Amino acid sequence: GAGVSQTPSNKVTEKGKYVELRCDPISGHTALYWYRQSLGQGPEFLIYFQGTGAADDSGLPNDRFFAVRPEGSVSTLKIQRTERGDSAVYLCASSPIGQGDYGYTFGSGTRLTVV
Amino acid sequence: GENVEQHPSTLSVQEGDSAVIKCTYSDSASNYFPWYKQELGKGPQLIIDIRSNVGEKKDQRIAVTLNKTAKHFSLHITETQPEDSAVYFCAASIGSNYQLIWGAGTKLIIKP
Numbered sequence: 760g761a762g763v764s765q766t767p768s769n770k771v772t773e774k775g776k777y778v779e780l781r782c783d784p785i786s787g788h789t790a791l792y793w794y795r796q797s798l799g800q801g802p803e804f805l806i807y808f809q810g811t812g813a814a815d816d817s818g819l820p821n822d823r824f825f826a827v828r829p830e831g832s833v834s835t836l837k838i839q840r841t842e843r844g845d846s847a848v849y850l851c852a853s854s855p856i857g858q859g860d861y862g863y864t865f866g867s868g869t870r871l872t873v874v
Numbered sequence: 875g876e877n878v879e880q881h882p883s884t885l886s887v888q889e890g891d892s893a894v895i896k897c898t899y900s901d902s903a904s905n906y907f908p909w910y911k912q913e914l915g916k917g918p919q920l921i922i923d924i925r926s927n928v929g930e931k932k933d934q935r936i937a938v939t940l941n942k943t944a945k946h947f948s949l950h951i952t953e954t955q956p957e958d959s960a961v962y963f964c965a966a967s968i969g970s971n972y973q974l975i976w977g978a979g980t981k982l983i984i985k986p
Contacts, residue, residue, distance in 0.1 A: 763917070790972065801878075801963050801976025802918065815973065850917050862908065863974075865917030 761785075763866035765851050771872045772841055780836040780869045784853030791834050792863060793826055794850040802850055808834060841873045876901040876968050880977025888985050893951045895980045897964035900945070906967035907940060907947045908974070911960045918963060922949070951982075959984045 764783040772778050784791050789810055794802035804818040811831045819825070823841075828834040838845055848870050852863035880897045887893045899907075905926035910918035924931045924938045924947065931938050937950040951958055961981050965974040 792972070799978070801880075801965070801978055802974075803976070804973050807972050809972075815969075818973075852917070862920045862923060865910075865919070867915065867917050 763851055763853055763864050765849075765866035765869050767869060768867065769870045769872075771874060774841060774843060774873055776841050778838050778841055778871065780838075780849050780871070782834045782836070782851030782866060784832065784834070784851070785864055786832075788853035788855055788864075789831070790854045790856060791828060792852045792854075793834070793836050794852065796848045796850055796868070798847075805836070805849075838871075841871075843873045846871055846873045876904075876966075876975050878964060878966050878975050878977045880964050880980060882980060883978065884981045884983070886983040886985060887954055889954055889956060891954055893949075893954055893958070893982055895949045895962055895964070895982070896946065897948070897966075897977050898944075898946050899966040899975075901966065901968050901975075902945070904966040904968060907938070908965050909936075909938060909949050910963045910965065912963060912979070913960045921962075954982075954984050956984050956986065958982060 766781045791808040793805040796802045806816045806826050807814050808828045823839045826836045848868040850868045852865045854863050878899045908923035909921050911921045912918045922933050922936050922938050924940050935952045940947040961979045963979050964977040968975050
């Protein structure tokens with residue numbers, strides 16, 4: 760596609776529920792990143808995929824968070840047993856190769872609200 | 875751990891004047907420094923970047939300077955226009971370059 764697409768744009772869920780956030784990267788981009796942005800802050804790194812594999816998941820806050828990219832294109836970020844502190848905008852970005860200095864292209868994000 | 879500090883948090887300038895946003899970083903191994911513009915409800919958009927082997931880069935009204943010795947880099951916007959109003963983020967690469975660490979952002983307000 761022309762850009763990085765994230766769905767849904769907004770998600771409201773109850774505490775304790777499971778959610779999935781989807782990212783469609785730019786076609787042909789092998790690198791995919793998930794970041795989390797809290798209000799008034801810069802994005803924080805969560806996980807980086809090179810192709811189908813998670814090359815670095817050191818930013819995932821705990822084992823309730825998991826992400827997959829089974830075919831090397833679309834990625835899904837999964838959050839189990841959601842907590843109010845998980846409320847944030849979840850941003851996905853892609854780049855042509857696994858080098859951040861080629862410039863990420865971000866999607867518009869999914870705003871997650873846990874009530 | 876590594877961090878990036880960004881100042882000011884809010885900057886209000888008269889339309890047509892210049893705006894300067896400053897960042898410092900802690901990781902001496904950082905070698906890539908992008909600047910992003912984020913409008914309300916949208917993801918960050920890359921506006922300019924600089925690599926460690928260059929001291930200055932310019933693109934029309936936007937310029938970035940880098941002082942590796944002092945670990946400082948700055949964004950300069952000249953002849954500001956209303957559409958420049960947004961939140962601007964600086965970032966620095968860490969690790970193997972695929973990860974960025976970000977400043978907290980500067981809300982730029984252009985007064986008509």
